Amino acid sequence: MNISGVEIRGALLAPMAGYTDAGFRAVCSLFGAGAVCTEMVSAKGLVYDSEKTKDLLFTTPYERASCAQIFGNDPYFIKAACEDEIMDKFALIDINMGCPVPKIVKNGEGSALLENPSLAQEVVKAAVSTGRRITVKCRTGFYSSDNCADFVKRMQDAGAVAITVHGRTREQYYMGKADYAPIKEAVEKVSIPVIANGDIKDKKGAEHALEYTGASAVAIGRGALGNPGVFAQIAGVDEVMNKQEAIGLHMRVLLEIYPEKKVVNDMKKHFAFYTKGMRGGKELKLKAFAATSVKDLEEIAKYI
Ligand SMILES: Cc1cc2nc3c(=O)[nH]c(=O)nc-3n(C[C@H](O)[C@H](O)[C@H](O)COP(=O)(O)O)c2cc1C
Incomplete structure (x- = not known):
């Protein structure tokens, strides 16, 4: 795929x-992910120079095709965030139009933009006017998937250079099975x-x-948690490291950004996934949850 x-x-x-x-993101890139995306960061937060927002946009040279995801619904802040020099290092800037969380939706951001395609277009146009490569990530709709293809077309018309579609409506959150039919319709409607x-x-x-949708590529979220090797499997390449090494690299990168206490806390969530379903996994998870240092976690990772 070429974006x-x-x-x-x-x-x-x-x-x-x-x-x-x-x-x-470093780990997944090394395993063969074609592109990696930051979590969503507030366009406003970025413009107001929030330190926390900048930390979320920390990158390493390991990343392949890095993408920064921003959220917001005010074209002024979206444009200003795209203009920020921190964005120079990202190949793509993605605009979030899929977040279902009430706090975001009630501000008219995230998936709420699916209900307001004109504003969504203004947001994309403002971002595109900065000369950056702008992509969108959306759901198939807010209440229903009926307008999915139209919405995607409108994003294309506004200047988005690619779009990721999560096969669920906002109302579905993460429930039920993802529906690929609206994605297929969108593929047929845009170039x-x-x-x-x-x-x-x-x-x-x-x-x-x-095969079903005719899409140019797939994006993997939860399936990569505790299993970054899924990217190697899909790319048909050997895994460049084992899970212990992946965890070690993950922690070394985080230590460049955050104090050890935060690194240990952040890593616990990942340990929950790495230990899921493995023999003795429950005990290892509990040990990880009780860890107080990176050294403790390194010791536990030897058994993963
Ligand atoms: C814990 C969690 C956090 C998420 N955060 C974001 C986010 O910041 N931005 C976004 O566009 N989607 C976010 N998503 C949605 C995922 O990117 C993806 O669309 C969704 O999980 C469906 O794909 P999957 O079945 O491969 O996980 C999040 C999902 C999960 C489970």
């Missing part, structure tokens, strides 16, 4: 708040690359989604 000059091979790592930090997303956990799932 406006950016060549992307393999599955993409979907943005996940609290998970797709610079450490995990920009469409990236299919939702419930893809392995090579078979990726192949099915690609």
